[in-house]
Amino acid sequence: MNTSTIALTANLQQVHGKIAEIQRTLASMHYLCSGTLLKRTKLCGNPGCRCASDPAARHGPYYEWSYLKAGKLRHRTLTPAQAKLMRLAIANYRKTKKLLRAWEAHTQRLIELNAPK
Numbered sequence: 001m002n003t004s005t006i007a008l009t010a011n012l013q014q015v016h017g018k019i020a021e022i023q024r025t026l027a028s029m030h031y032l033c034s035g036t037l038l039k040r041t042k043l044c045g046n047p048g049c050r051c052a053s054d055p056a057a058r059h060g061p062y063y064e065w066s067y068l069k070a071g072k073l074r075h076r077t078l079t080p081a082q083a084k085l086m087r088l089a090i091a092n093y094r095k096t097k098k099l100l101r102a103w104e105a106h107t108q109r110l111i112e113l114n115a116p117k
């Protein structure tokens with residue numbers, strides 16, 4: 001092996017290692033969901049209720065998950081326990097998208113490195 005072949009092999013191994021790391025990270029995730037999660041409070045509309053005069057006494061919090069289904073924006077109210085899982089699922093979704101972009105870049109690099117000169 002000449003110096004440039006050794007350098008190329010090291011480079012290839014490094015890129016393969018990065019792909020393996022992405023695969024391990026993806027395999028470690030379980031919950032995955034797109035959309036956004038909002039924490040909301042509400043006014044009940046009763047003029048005698050404390051929420052009418054005191055913003056701190058508004059009802060909730062309520063968790064609203066917004067997502068696209070067949071191109072339409074949908075909303076769904078979640079319990080605090082569901083919201084906790086949804087927050088994780090959304091974070092995983094964003095992380096996955098980022099990892100897929102990196103995987104693509106590494107693949108392009110591998111193809112370039114293997115290309116005949």
Ligand SMILES: [Zn+2]
Nearest residue numbers: 043044049051
């Ligand atoms: Zn109220």
